[in-house]
Amino acid sequence: MDTKKKEVSFSLAILPLAAMMAAMAITIIVFEGSPHVPLIFGTLIAAFIAWRVGYGWKDIEEGLYKGIRLVLPAVLILIVVGMIIGSWIGGGVIASMTYFGLKLLSPAYFLVAITIICSVVSLAIGSSWSTMATIGVAGMGIGMSMGIPAPMIAGAVISGSYFGDKMSPLSDTTVLASGLSGSNLFEHIRHMLYTTIPGLIIALGVYWYLGRQFSSATTGTGEIDSVLKTLQEHFLISPFLLLIPVIVIVLVARKVPALPALILGVILGSLASVFIQGSSVGEAVTALQAGFTLESGNEMVDTLLNRGGIDGMMYTLSLILVAAAFGGVLESVGMLEAIVKQILKLVKSDKGLLSSTVLTAFFSNIASADQYLSIVVPSRMYSKAYQDRNLHPKNLSRALEDGGTITSVFVPWNTCGVFIFGTLGVSAFAYAPYAILNFSVPIISIIFSMIGFSVVKLSDINAKRITNEVEDAV
Template sequence: MENKEKEIPFLLAILPMIIMISVMAVTIIKFEGSPHVPLIIGTIACCLIAWTQGYTWKEMEQGIVKGITLVIPAIIIIMLVGLIISSWIGGGIIASMIYYGLKLLTPSLFLVSICLICMIVSLAIGSSWSTMGTIGVAGMGIGISMGIPSPMVAGAIISGSYFGDKMSPLSDTTNLAAGVTNTDLFEHIKHMMYTTIPGLGIALIVYFILGRQFHAVDFRTGNINEIISVLEANFVISPWLFLAPLVVILLVVRKVPALPALTAGVFIGWFCHVFIQGGSIGAAVNVLHDGYFIESGNALVDNLFNRGGIQDMMFTVSLTIVAMTFAGVMEATGMLRSIVHQIMKLAKTAKSLIPATVGSAFLTNLVAAEQYISVLLPGRMFPEAYKAKNLHSKNLSRAIEDGGTLTSPLVPWNTCGVYIFSTLGVSALQYAPFAVLNYTVPIISILFAIFGIKVAYVKKGKTDVVEETAQLLGKKA
């Protein structure tokens, strides 16, 4: 595999990405189309360039297969979430959560409340996807019923979910970032607090300010009462139905893997559909595949509940496969490595190395369209550079999480962005301005590096670490 040692020149390596993003912008903004075709065009451009550089089709095909194989667990989870949504709607679980949410939550504090709720759940279970696919779906229903714009609601849900995903010791990306950089897990989590907690504080302030425009008197109370009446007329409403999400949360907290835990949630929802809501076995089975359908006479309720099922997730599955086809060729032919190497050439000092890492992780999200790659690739490529500059490895682990984990939902064709679109029904271009945590934390991370705040150095000949803030005073560690 001689070609794999040969690095494709930077200008050629970045050309497929430029082509893909340009076509993507025209397709989505001008023609309001889907991202599938632009990603396919980018893949074709990538293959043609790699072919001119001596790569064979077999090598490129192997990259495609490897890329798709990487996201097969994610694809299974996507389909399971589709099953959960349909079974929980059919079982009255989502209806009960919306019903009590409308009665208990204050409109002006809803954005703050849903962000904190999702944060707590995600911290407990370590999964943003599971949180958004369960609590997040109900939160969207409550917020939209209150008249809050769906992008705002989605942004608050995403911010809370990704805080927990990033900071939980149960999170796969948190463990991955610590493992790939050889950093102690809890040292990694502690070091992330310096950038993530201020980001959460800013997000909550923004949601509090945004929420002040939504007061109970402005919310067409009659409309909310009508929604509550429609829910009462079409579903058996009970707080006992909250046991379904609680069982899923407890299973994950008990370290049951995500797939079995979500599967248990599907069975509980199906059971509730048949034995509590009174649906037939055949109808409940069909709902799992085709999604739930209701004609309540209330357009808002119908829009909220006519969804779910395996079939509803096929757009997401196909887009995930196409995105990883592009990413697989980019990685297998060394184009992604060439782009990251070019960024590394610009990082001459510690102050520039950390921002370069954050930028590399975000760029990997753009090109590779997969959150795990955005953690793995910079995590594999930067350790020696950090050692050379006497930087502790937890700086690297924090930087790849700040730039990789958190920015993945901001990219429409990234697997996270695609998942959120299919789950919450809002596109990345719409919710991105309101996913405050996800873009403020990378900015904070870069600013801290530039000004030398909370940058950990390893003293030569010693094992202890100095939290370097003295650079602000012109001192050296």
Template sequence: MEKDKREMPFLLAILPVIIMITAMLITIVVLEGAPHMPLILGTVVAAFIAWRTGYTWDEIQSSLYKGINLALPAVVIILMVGIIIGAWIGGGVVATMVYYGLQLITPSLFLVTITLLCIIVSLSIGSSWSTMGTIGVAGMGIALSMGIPAPMAAGAIISGSYFGDKMSPLSDTTNLASGLTGTDLFAHIRNMLYTTIPGIVIALLVYWMLGRRFGEGSIDLQSIEETMSAMQANFIISPWLLLVPAIVILLIALKVQAIPALTVGIIAGFLSHIFIQSGSVADAVSTLQAGYVLESGNETVDSLFNRGGLESMMYTVSLTIVAMTFAGVMENTGMLRAIVSRILAFARTSRKLVAATVLSSFFTNVTASEQYISVIVPARMYAKAFQDMKLHPKNLSRAIEDGGTLTSVFVPWNTCGVFIFGTLGVHAFDYGPYAILNFAVPIIAIIYATIGFNIIKLTDTPASEKGDVTRTI
């Protein structure tokens, strides 16, 4: 029997997920360990079940490799971000952004300001990862210097970064969701306004209220002055260094691919380290590899700048590869399809179908460990169901973005959760409660589905909007 014709029983398909999540909770919560081993255990269980149901070792091994292959673009970006963080710290770029940020940003408005800044940048470049890897790193430094909790700052940065990742026409996930469902790109973006705008308004209101506790009276101004003095003593601070991130953001906004744009940023930081900070070539090269090393005597400054480099991302890379081996077996042996199909069996009305799609996208993030799969699999699985119910495909494209693109950050072993931990240094379980946009939007989407608001049928579509459907589902 051909592989794609085999039906994986639901109970067998869900078993690796149950075992993996149980092991994950015990390892992380009780043992305070890393998530690698639970994912490997889940992969072993999934592979054993696949073998017992008729898959050959060659097919299972191919599934493993397919999962890893899907993660390779993310791995390359992760490595590049590690190098660029080292280059920008060594070149004084991060120190400059933090220094001027401390002068310009009011502590009580920091969370709102950093969210709005990340929104602007991510809308311009269409990439949450690039936004977090540049503006986000500096924002974390400012927050640390102001005494604002790291999880809170990370949540604001994530909310702002993912707003643009979801709403920008330059975003890969936005284009992927519209393309897979046959929805016009800008019709897809317009339809997402109904859930995303209320989500970001709620987030900004929460950040404003949280920020009120960080008024001038609650901030140790002497500590901030000492931090700024320590940065001046160890780095040359110059507004010209702000050109380095500006160039990278401009290149990505001009649709230059992420890797070439980041490479330009690495070169600019490397040259700044040598010619502006007067570092040796050997030190600059070592910083790219092992990260920046600073002993300023100021604990805050040392914790902020002793980081970056290729080696700092090895934990992140290893977790990404391990997670994608589990995802590869689940996806390519039909287990994920069996789970989603069972969910579909209960979605017999348009309202239930939309809600099920949102939840399935989140569930795919948990099981498949990759944001792109959370968009691809539900789009592929639910397309015919939406068509049969005469629902406009932009219902589907919005549902998979609301439930997939945004919720990837809450899964510590998902590539997005792994990237954020490696870049911002905060665990998903810590920043999760503060990533307001990312959980508000899925909740809003499910509420809309429950009450039947903004569920658009093809027969209800005005003639002027018929062009919203770019192809048959």
């Protein structure tokens, strides 16, 4: 790409985002439509402005492709997740997990329990997506069978999954944030404890409070008994089927890449469908493509289990590609950079710098539609400002994660928001009030930065050493 183009001014850079958000509000609120067309509209506005300031079509096209290339790993994982859901439902894995979950877990403490379980699993494997695609899917079935609203369950699953992802040394976003800022990985993780542990405690407290209304005395055991009976009538329920998700989780924990581990889960689920549940090979293949279908007569069971397959992910996949194209143009022609530069001009203190980093990371999730860019763009923009103020790089890395990694779930067109909708079947607007950890951590981070708590300064010697290390890495 030709870098000798005119810089985009702040007033022009903000136009595509403002136009997209306005179109998004009208489309979703007034017409009850999907986010696809507003994102395309915003992309057209961004492309037109880029052309007017001197970028050619090849430059703009390369920006589109660059954004799409960035999300291709997510696209592949989503396709496999669609197949894994279809195969695990057909193989009786989800039915068995739901059955035993209903037998063992109390409705009153389910939200707390699923948050803790997802936290532990995600901490062990370093992946919120893999946790939600396995434990999260089963948790949705168990919780909804107990009469707990789907948005509440999704919020608890998300809170737990992102706690583990954020705090795990195996997490790609954790490694990325520490690496880009020049902070030691484990120093970065320890520094995040100040904001993330209080966020988890708040989340568990809220889930405990919400769960009280779903005690056995108020939920009604008759409906649960009906679900259990229906599951037994249509599936062979066995604790041995639980080994399939355990195998996948263990493989990921042993640093096997997520894609091969999930593909093995698809194969094992399909084998279970044929050899344990008695489905034909054709039915097992159809579940991978079109999803599982069941007419049990029990509306709740049918709602839980009639899903999955590659076809079920097409809406999600198309939204990711459109959002990635929009973010690619904004990033490649310097519009995001122009907006962040304007923000930097307003920053007059350390407190303002830290708070601005958190907010900019969240803004990048909205504008670029990808959580990785929400870490990359602010780190590139703010790194020198932290050095100039002798702020330890772990302040920057923590702010990037507090504002970027976990807030990505609140943006319906962000890759994370789209993934959750495709996997858990709940929209970002519905689960947002219940993803307690995800919105409490950024608030805690901003409060701590304003009062100066856990803000670490560098000595002159350490500042010079870290600056040299960052320059050498670049």
